[in-house]
Amino acid sequence: MPGLYQHSRHYTMEQALAMVPSVQLWLDEIEKLSQAQEGCRAWRDAMFEQGHDLGGARVEGQVKNLGRLLHLLDEFQSREILIRNIARGWVDFPSIMGGREVLLCWEKGQEGILHWREVEDGRQVRKGA
Numbered sequence: 001m002p003g004l005y006q007h008s009r010h011y012t013m014e015q016a017l018a019m020v021p022s023v024q025l026w027l028d029e030i031e032k033l034s035q036a037q038e039g040c041r042a043w044r045d046a047m048f049e050q051g052h053d054l055g056g057a058r059v060e061g062q063v064k065n066l067g068r069l070l071h072l073l074d075e076f077q078s079r080e081i082l083i084r085n086i087a088r089g090w091v092d093f094p095s096i097m098g099g100r101e102v103l104l105c106w107e108k109g110q111e112g113i114l115h116w117r118e119v120e121d122g123r124q125v126r127k128g129a
Contacts, residue, residue, distance in 0.1 A: 005101045007094035009080040016093040027089045
Protein backbone atom coordinates (compact mmCIF):
# COMPACT_ATOMS: atom_id res chain seq x y z
CA MET A 1 0.00 0.00 0.00
CA PRO A 2 2.27 2.80 -1.20
CA GLY A 3 1.55 6.17 0.34
CA LEU A 4 0.35 4.64 3.61
CA TYR A 5 3.85 3.94 4.84
CA GLN A 6 6.27 6.35 6.49
CA HIS A 7 9.29 4.80 4.76
CA SER A 8 9.84 4.26 1.06
CA ARG A 9 12.28 1.38 1.57
CA HIS A 10 11.48 -1.83 3.44
CA TYR A 11 13.73 -4.75 4.32
CA THR A 12 12.88 -8.39 4.64
CA MET A 13 14.44 -10.10 7.63
CA GLU A 14 17.02 -11.66 5.30
CA GLN A 15 17.91 -8.30 3.71
CA ALA A 16 18.27 -6.64 7.12
CA LEU A 17 20.45 -9.48 8.38
CA ALA A 18 22.62 -9.18 5.26
CA MET A 19 23.15 -5.47 6.08
CA VAL A 20 24.16 -6.10 9.72
CA PRO A 21 27.89 -6.71 9.04
CA SER A 22 28.16 -3.42 7.12
CA VAL A 23 26.16 -1.59 9.78
CA GLN A 24 28.47 -3.00 12.47
CA LEU A 25 31.55 -1.74 10.59
CA TRP A 26 30.02 1.68 10.03
CA LEU A 27 29.08 2.02 13.69
CA ASP A 28 32.56 0.96 14.79
CA GLU A 29 34.13 3.54 12.50
CA ILE A 30 31.70 6.25 13.64
CA GLU A 31 32.67 5.49 17.25
CA LYS A 32 36.41 5.79 16.49
CA LEU A 33 35.97 8.97 14.45
CA SER A 34 33.77 10.49 17.17
CA GLN A 35 36.44 9.79 19.79
CA ALA A 36 39.08 11.36 17.56
CA GLN A 37 36.82 14.38 17.02
CA GLU A 38 36.39 14.78 20.77
CA GLY A 39 40.17 14.84 21.25
CA CYS A 40 40.55 17.40 18.47
CA ARG A 41 37.70 19.47 19.89
CA ALA A 42 39.36 19.64 23.32
CA TRP A 43 42.68 20.66 21.75
CA ARG A 44 41.00 23.25 19.52
CA ASP A 45 39.06 24.77 22.43
CA ALA A 46 42.25 25.03 24.49
CA MET A 47 44.02 26.72 21.59
CA PHE A 48 41.20 29.23 21.16
CA GLU A 49 41.25 30.05 24.88
CA GLN A 50 44.97 30.77 24.65
CA GLY A 51 44.46 32.99 21.60
CA HIS A 52 46.37 30.81 19.12
CA ASP A 53 45.65 30.77 15.40
CA LEU A 54 44.47 27.39 14.21
CA GLY A 55 45.45 25.51 11.12
CA GLY A 56 47.81 22.82 9.97
CA ALA A 57 47.66 19.06 10.06
CA ARG A 58 45.57 18.73 13.21
CA VAL A 59 42.76 20.94 11.95
CA GLU A 60 43.02 19.33 8.52
CA GLY A 61 42.63 15.91 10.18
CA GLN A 62 39.56 17.11 12.04
CA VAL A 63 37.98 18.31 8.80
CA LYS A 64 38.74 14.93 7.17
CA ASN A 65 37.17 13.12 10.14
CA LEU A 66 34.05 15.24 9.85
CA GLY A 67 33.83 14.48 6.14
CA ARG A 68 34.13 10.75 6.82
CA LEU A 69 31.51 10.94 9.59
CA LEU A 70 29.09 12.65 7.20
CA HIS A 71 29.77 9.98 4.58
CA LEU A 72 29.06 7.18 7.08
CA LEU A 73 25.84 8.82 8.24
CA ASP A 74 24.82 9.11 4.60
CA GLU A 75 25.32 5.33 4.26
CA PHE A 76 22.50 4.92 6.78
CA GLN A 77 20.29 7.67 5.39
CA SER A 78 20.55 6.54 1.77
CA ARG A 79 19.42 3.04 2.80
CA GLU A 80 16.75 4.33 5.22
CA ILE A 81 18.38 2.48 8.11
CA LEU A 82 17.38 4.46 11.19
CA ILE A 83 19.94 5.20 13.89
CA ARG A 84 18.06 5.27 17.19
CA ASN A 85 21.00 5.60 19.59
CA ILE A 86 24.45 6.01 18.08
CA ALA A 87 26.29 5.46 21.38
CA ARG A 88 24.57 2.10 21.97
CA GLY A 89 24.47 1.17 18.30
CA TRP A 90 20.68 0.82 18.10
CA VAL A 91 19.35 0.79 14.56
CA ASP A 92 15.99 0.02 12.98
CA PHE A 93 15.26 -1.41 9.54
CA PRO A 94 11.84 -0.49 8.13
CA SER A 95 9.93 -3.63 7.17
CA ILE A 96 6.46 -4.87 6.30
CA MET A 97 4.90 -7.51 8.51
CA GLY A 98 1.37 -8.71 7.86
CA GLY A 99 0.71 -5.63 5.72
CA ARG A 100 1.80 -3.28 8.54
CA GLU A 101 4.90 -1.15 8.53
CA VAL A 102 7.18 -2.17 11.41
CA LEU A 103 10.80 -1.67 12.41
CA LEU A 104 13.23 -4.56 12.77
CA CYS A 105 15.42 -3.66 15.76
CA TRP A 106 19.12 -4.45 15.98
CA GLU A 107 21.72 -3.45 18.57
CA LYS A 108 25.46 -3.40 17.99
CA GLY A 109 27.01 -6.71 19.02
CA GLN A 110 23.76 -8.69 18.80
CA GLU A 111 23.68 -11.99 16.97
CA GLY A 112 20.84 -11.49 14.53
CA ILE A 113 17.73 -9.37 14.79
CA LEU A 114 15.92 -10.25 17.98
CA HIS A 115 13.10 -7.68 18.13
CA TRP A 116 10.70 -5.62 16.10
CA ARG A 117 8.30 -2.85 16.96
CA GLU A 118 5.43 -0.90 15.49
CA VAL A 119 6.53 2.31 13.78
CA GLU A 120 4.49 4.41 16.21
CA ASP A 121 5.65 2.59 19.37
CA GLY A 122 8.60 3.58 21.48
CA ARG A 123 11.66 1.40 21.95
CA GLN A 124 10.19 -0.05 25.15
CA VAL A 125 7.45 -1.83 23.20
CA ARG A 126 9.68 -4.22 21.27
CA LYS A 127 8.43 -7.69 20.45
CA GLY A 128 10.42 -10.86 19.81
CA ALA A 129 11.39 -11.44 16.18
